[in-house]
Amino acid sequence: MRNQLGETMSRQSTLGRIACAVAVLCTPTAAFAQASKIDAADTAWMMAASGLVLLMTIPGLALFYCGMVRKKNVLATMAQSVVCTGLCSILWFAFGYSLSFVGDGPWLGTFAHAFMRGTSVESTSAFAPTIPEVLFMFYQMTFAIITVALVAGSVADRMRFSAFFWFAAGWLVFVYVPIAHWVWGGGFLAKAGVLDFAGGTVVHLNAGVAGLVAAYVIGKRYGYGHENFSPYDLSMAVIGTGLLWVGWFGFNGGSALSAGSRAAFAIVTTHLAASMGALTWMFLEWWTRGKPSVLGMISGAVAGLGTITPASGFVLPWHGLIIGLIAGAMCFWACTWLKLRLGYDDSLDVFGVHGIGGATGTLLTGVFAVAALSAGPDAPGGSPGLIEGNARQALIQLYGIIATLLWSGVVTFIWLKVVGFLVPLRVSQQNEIEGLDLTQHGEALQ
Amino acid sequence: MRNQLGETMSRQSTLGRIACAVAVLCTPTAAFAQASKIDAADTAWMMAASGLVLLMTIPGLALFYCGMVRKKNVLATMAQSVVCTGLCSILWFAFGYSLSFVGDGPWLGTFAHAFMRGTSVESTSAFAPTIPEVLFMFYQMTFAIITVALVAGSVADRMRFSAFFWFAAGWLVFVYVPIAHWVWGGGFLAKAGVLDFAGGTVVHLNAGVAGLVAAYVIGKRYGYGHENFSPYDLSMAVIGTGLLWVGWFGFNGGSALSAGSRAAFAIVTTHLAASMGALTWMFLEWWTRGKPSVLGMISGAVAGLGTITPASGFVLPWHGLIIGLIAGAMCFWACTWLKLRLGYDDSLDVFGVHGIGGATGTLLTGVFAVAALSAGPDAPGGSPGLIEGNARQALIQLYGIIATLLWSGVVTFIWLKVVGFLVPLRVSQQNEIEGLDLTQHGEALQ
Amino acid sequence: MRNQLGETMSRQSTLGRIACAVAVLCTPTAAFAQASKIDAADTAWMMAASGLVLLMTIPGLALFYCGMVRKKNVLATMAQSVVCTGLCSILWFAFGYSLSFVGDGPWLGTFAHAFMRGTSVESTSAFAPTIPEVLFMFYQMTFAIITVALVAGSVADRMRFSAFFWFAAGWLVFVYVPIAHWVWGGGFLAKAGVLDFAGGTVVHLNAGVAGLVAAYVIGKRYGYGHENFSPYDLSMAVIGTGLLWVGWFGFNGGSALSAGSRAAFAIVTTHLAASMGALTWMFLEWWTRGKPSVLGMISGAVAGLGTITPASGFVLPWHGLIIGLIAGAMCFWACTWLKLRLGYDDSLDVFGVHGIGGATGTLLTGVFAVAALSAGPDAPGGSPGLIEGNARQALIQLYGIIATLLWSGVVTFIWLKVVGFLVPLRVSQQNEIEGLDLTQHGEALQ
Amino acid sequence: MKLVIAVIKPFKLDEVRDALVAVGVHGMTASEVKGYGRQKGHTEIYRGAEYAVNFLPKIRIEVAVASDRVDKVIEAITTAAKTGQIGDGKIFVVPIEQAVRIRTGETDVDAL
Amino acid sequence: MKLVIAVIKPFKLDEVRDALVAVGVHGMTASEVKGYGRQKGHTEIYRGAEYAVNFLPKIRIEVAVASDRVDKVIEAITTAAKTGQIGDGKIFVVPIEQAVRIRTGETDVDAL
Amino acid sequence: MKLVIAVIKPFKLDEVRDALVAVGVHGMTASEVKGYGRQKGHTEIYRGAEYAVNFLPKIRIEVAVASDRVDKVIEAITTAAKTGQIGDGKIFVVPIEQAVRIRTGETDVDAL
Numbered sequence A, B, C: 001m002r003n004q005l006g007e008t009m010s011r012q013s014t015l016g017r018i019a020c021a022v023a024v025l026c027t028p029t030a031a032f033a034q035a036s037k038i039d040a041a042d043t044a045w046m047m048a049a050s051g052l053v054l055l056m057t058i059p060g061l062a063l064f065y066c067g068m069v070r071k072k073n074v075l076a077t078m079a080q081s082v083v084c085t086g087l088c089s090i091l092w093f094a095f096g097y098s099l100s101f102v103g104d105g106p107w108l109g110t111f112a113h114a115f116m117r118g119t120s121v122e123s124t125s126a127f128a129p130t131i132p133e134v135l136f137m138f139y140q141m142t143f144a145i146i147t148v149a150l151v152a153g154s155v156a157d158r159m160r161f162s163a164f165f166w167f168a169a170g171w172l173v174f175v176y177v178p179i180a181h182w183v184w185g186g187g188f189l190a191k192a193g194v195l196d197f198a199g200g201t202v203v204h205l206n207a208g209v210a211g212l213v214a215a216y217v218i219g220k221r222y223g224y225g226h227e228n229f230s231p232y233d234l235s236m237a238v239i240g241t242g243l244l245w246v247g248w249f250g251f252n253g254g255s256a257l258s259a260g261s262r263a264a265f266a267i268v269t270t271h272l273a274a275s276m277g278a279l280t281w282m283f284l285e286w287w288t289r290g291k292p293s294v295l296g297m298i299s300g301a302v303a304g305l306g307t308i309t310p311a312s313g314f315v316l317p318w319h320g321l322i323i324g325l326i327a328g329a330m331c332f333w334a335c336t337w338l339k340l341r342l343g344y345d346d347s348l349d350v351f352g353v354h355g356i357g358g359a360t361g362t363l364l365t366g367v368f369a370v371a372a373l374s375a376g377p378d379a380p381g382g383s384p385g386l387i388e389g390n391a392r393q394a395l396i397q398l399y400g401i402i403a404t405l406l407w408s409g410v411v412t413f414i415w416l417k418v419v420g421f422l423v424p425l426r427v428s429q430q431n432e433i434e435g436l437d438l439t440q441h442g443e444a445l446q
Numbered sequence D, E, F: 001m002k003l004v005i006a007v008i009k010p011f012k013l014d015e016v017r018d019a020l021v022a023v024g025v026h027g028m029t030a031s032e033v034k035g036y037g038r039q040k041g042h043t044e045i046y047r048g049a050e051y052a053v054n055f056l057p058k059i060r061i062e063v064a065v066a067s068d069r070v071d072k073v074i075e076a077i078t079t080a081a082k083t084g085q086i087g088d089g090k091i092f093v094v095p096i097e098q099a100v101r102i103r104t105g106e107t108d109v110d111a112l
């Protein structure tokens, strides 16, 4: 019947199509009366998980980021997270979800469920058969939001708000949506067998690479290198980290898409990686700089969280400790050594933490994956990793990393050029000195 | 048996009655052993939802509000949210709940479940048959708390703390409790068929109107109009907005009182309205004032959230976009034009955002309501709205709006006069200049 | 089979043992396919509850505490909560959990489940038969974290970070783990019948006593008594309180370990105690000092929350009001009178609020316990308290209090001396004046 | 030239600025300070601890003016800043030997 | 009359105030400043970036006193503010030509 | 001795300090101030309310120097702080009659 609908509608205006959504939705008059394969417990958990993931962006990421910038840019930094939430939610609902998760083409999905048309209160997605499809759409929406918001960190303190707005819109559509389809929506990377439980490639590597490219394209902040850029209020960054940390349980635990052991294992593995990441960065800093900073601890925690993300549902809790250790070390090295060598100005280390972390985690997933965790009725064998003798998995993971890296890097670059052609990407030096809060938003912290 | 008890107790002191609660509660010795119609999944979701709604007040609303006042009044503004939480919780448990949700008189409920007497671990309310009644009482408690706390925003910066304390107590009892009973507790508005899923009339319009009246009665802040009242720290308001936004999933999603599709639909619809509200306000401000402010974005988000509240469980996700758009525009107009015309000083725009939003949303519920969403075993037909050909619903909604507006306006006015007779409503001008933190609470931000 | 494993492994290195965990885990190839006694709804609730309890520490407690110190020590205070999270999580997973909850010796558990070895995705703990054991381990982990983090409050502003790190590690192992086993893990206090639903002895009294001892051992802050130590930013403490309050629903409600009436009752009882505690402290302060401070309200709320903790699952909601009243009064007295008399400098009143509250609540549990609430298949009789005629329970509670008080006091003292022998417990006076943020962590609020 | 230093109550700043502009002074530098004097402070209570706060928030204004306009300026400030209650503040006049406008290098009165 | 300007270490403020009150000075104006001098600062590290902070927090006190009491005041401040370590601060004395109490209009010494 | 008071644009502080050090001045005291002058401010909009902000953030530097070095100091500050745009700020020179180093009690030029 959905096909029929598709045909009958192909000749109609979008609004007409939307109208149809209602039609379709209304056919089963007493919807809730009918028996449904929707599970209440899974639904309860996924609603909570969706809330947790949104909490990661507003206020989590907004706090984490704004706590690291200078006073004059605090509100502008928050504005980026807020506007991403509003903008990406609408685009995702409009067609982003459908293009990512509906239709199994190798490159992209279809518009079949644009505006959730053709779905009813009974509908479920093949990817999450026990919860309402609208909830699955929403859960995935919160991932899209935070990925775009993450990128903003690299251009903080200097990108023009209007330019960011356009950048965010296009980046979601041209970069995030395709990659989400490739890895999670049944695209060619999924078919190739790439393992990414909650977003090592789709979210973190993707955002990290885009951040790096954006930092290069937009250039260094005025005064970078000699002026004192110390954060205005790190306590905000710590609060943000707490919310990110807890929210991540919804991010990784929710990616099990049901309320069972796998979700619980993912949460515990995630928590241990974050803990180990925090201590690792702390000790490395203590050892190399003489003092363990709070910024270091929270950076390590976020590094651990980002790195364990793709692995969380495929590896055991104690693997989380090992991955967290590697994450803390790799990201510490990237932020304190690599960054200086390469000489780019990624304001809030989106690449150093999420890019490096995402890639590392995706690779390690291929190393530590434990088949038993991913085994299920439809995949009795599960997905073993290198340690369980399946060396090929590591290569497949590498394949996924490279594909993501290339697409994200190239398309981000192109899209930035396009946007830069329409509106200057960067504020005037005068405005940069005055601060973005006042010049972009006409308000300021007192 | 509950009736028997009622009789035997009618001659006893409250404390005696409380004692009875125990008695009753203990009759089923091994309570938890018995079979129970309480559903674990619904209970899990409603416990989470209750937590989310409380999170909206402390710290959500406390942050949202205190971020918009001047430094000298930050703590006093937070104090209002904190004291509302403590005070209203006790009054609600004592008799507020029973008067609102127990007994189906047209005007008011009864004292039957005062202090939850006459209930056991098995008890459920007819309004939420699958969760413990004590949990339903608690969930509703969090609504009562935030409604009273919302009103505080209009008199921020100048109301005497002691006066606010008395105002809050009486307002809960004389204004909130009756209206909650009328609309949700089987009162005359419920019987008339007014649709209010999560509080367009009971919570937002109610708080907005009370705020407007209070602003008029208490008068403008010293220096209003010429002095610079810019907010001390909008970043707090942004954090608060994030918590309000996520908490609202418990507010609207929880109003389904079970963990199913309807809750999921309500959450998604709510989120889309908030997103659209934020962008609408942002663009209107950008267009009319030249700059998109962060305060504008979050005001629009809250406007969208408040406006979608009554509709969230009756309309489709994409309706959320339309309602969010209207919400952003209406509230922007109310806060930037209407307010100046009418010349009242509603410090934090309780009326402009919640009053206007609540009324708009309640009306639009009657326009967009989709029968299929509210259809269920007990109401196979569901509740259609104007678009589905049931024009009458719009009128019924109007009826609900007017009833709420009148009762809230008149009784708030009377109660303020009564309180003002006992203790001055307003602090001395001297104290207002020094700030409420120091003069009302003897503490201050450093 | 687990025993077999135990034997075969006893001769192997820890790492070897860890490896075995995998082995064991993998035996059931298609783990998730098999039928399981794990309940989805309970799992959903306990995952949410675990998140809520972690939220209490980061950022809840971090905010509550850092809001009460001086600007120069804000980050250092947060650092203590963050490092506790990382450190205690790893130790708990490594062997803390196993020593506390696995094996029923009177004094201590065993290493059987170190690193969760010997457990599978199917495993459950006898203490929580309907959720994955790994989730139970994690839930308990969040309790261990916050208990250690609580202690930090008494030595804020002056303890050397490195010393705190060592202190925290040892304190968890030597103080928390044994007491957790005694009361919750089937140890001698459990066998004696001590009732402690969510941590009156294990968490609050324990942390409070340790805090008192630490305050004495480390000594008063430089300038204590004559210099102005007013808090830098109480708004942070209020935010923290909101998160603690809501998180406590996971703390006490989660201690039911399932999503049913008992969890709901515990949450409501907890909330009422917090509300009453807040109002009680507020009125006492208003009456004795002339002004109701926000710090007073939140202190009262936390006092109520800490005090109701052991009772929450054993008493009725209205008992929460009484216990909250007593809590507010006792802790107010302890912080404003007792403290001055005894002349110790417990920076953030860990003893005055949590020590006194924990002891009071544990005792009152023995007074108000209602058998019907704890009655279940395995304990048809339930646990009655003094009011229900079981005076003995009050004595048993006293026994639990004394045992906790002695062990915590003595071992904390010894461990502090040991740590002090390895590294000075306190920073130099010079550093104390400059502030811990700069001198311990090399960063500061701008 | 003279440097007129005035310490006033914070909420009087706008009025003082307007008064100065009215007498033709188009520049000034203000800063937040804490003042100790006859005006009694308040006590803050934090749980067990009570602190007497004697330094009260004030605004310090610095105005450089030609010597012949000092009296007009003093009068303007006095009238604008006065509430008649203790704590209104003080005005001190200090000699300026040289003044320079950084942008142009102009000196003395031209620099103002 | 003279304006005594002292730059001291923040934690010495209370002692200095008491010392001044002891010698009969009942008013002063304090402000938070950042001082650069012999006293070496510290470095702050934020991930990859290291910043040398040379401006250290100090408190600047302004006290207007009758000329004949300047020495007593200087001595009081010196003794109270001294720790003997680098960074104790400075005292500068500047002439005041006029002083006014805004509340009463009193001038010169009466204004203090 | 003279007290050189300069009001400059905040982001120029480091350059000015370096310039002063270059001419052998090894101490100074800086504070955050708000300046009113020719440089026009901005308006902030909060929902319905618009506020014109005319006091702009500036940094005020105080440098005590021996009389004979005043010109060198003024020149150093001027060159370092100049952007050529309105709002660069001012320099005022005030006489110092006495100076003391609290730590040592040294006076006059030795105190600097």
Ligand SMILES: Nc1ncnc2c1ncn2[C@@H]1O[C@H](COP(=O)(O)OP(=O)(O)O)[C@@H](O)[C@H]1O
Residues within 6 Å of the ligand: D007, D034, D035, D036, D037, D038, D039, D056, D058, D085, D086, D087, D088, D089, D090, E026, E027, E028, E029, E030, E062, E063, E064, E065, E101, E102, E103, E112
């Ligand atoms: N001797 C002084 N030197 C410098 N500032 C002073 C002096 N005396 C008072 N002040 C400043 O003037 C303010 C007001 O003085 P105060 O004695 O409180 O009231 P009044 O101005 O009515 O005499 C004080 O807060 C302080 O900032």
Ligand SMILES: Nc1ncnc2c1ncn2[C@@H]1O[C@H](COP(=O)(O)OP(=O)(O)O)[C@@H](O)[C@H]1O
Residues within 6 Å of the ligand: E007, E034, E035, E036, E037, E038, E039, E056, E058, E085, E086, E087, E088, E089, E090, F026, F027, F028, F029, F030, F062, F063, F064, F065, F101, F102, F103, F112
């Ligand atoms: N030439 C100067 N002009 C103005 N302020 C100065 C000058 N030299 C030092 N100061 C102030 O005095 C403070 C202490 O000076 P410093 O040289 O560090 O130590 P000491 O006072 O022991 O000589 C500095 O932080 C600065 O605020």
Ligand SMILES: Nc1ncnc2c1ncn2[C@@H]1O[C@H](COP(=O)(O)OP(=O)(O)O)[C@@H](O)[C@H]1O
Residues within 6 Å of the ligand: D026, D027, D028, D029, D030, D062, D063, D064, D065, D101, D102, D103, D112, F007, F034, F035, F036, F037, F038, F039, F056, F058, F085, F086, F087, F088, F089, F090
């Ligand atoms: N008469 C004055 N007295 C004290 N400070 C002044 C005076 N005039 C200007 N200033 C300070 O100098 C700053 C710059 O002055 P302004 O007129 O804006 O630009 P310019 O320095 O280019 O003339 C002002 O912000 C203010 O702080």
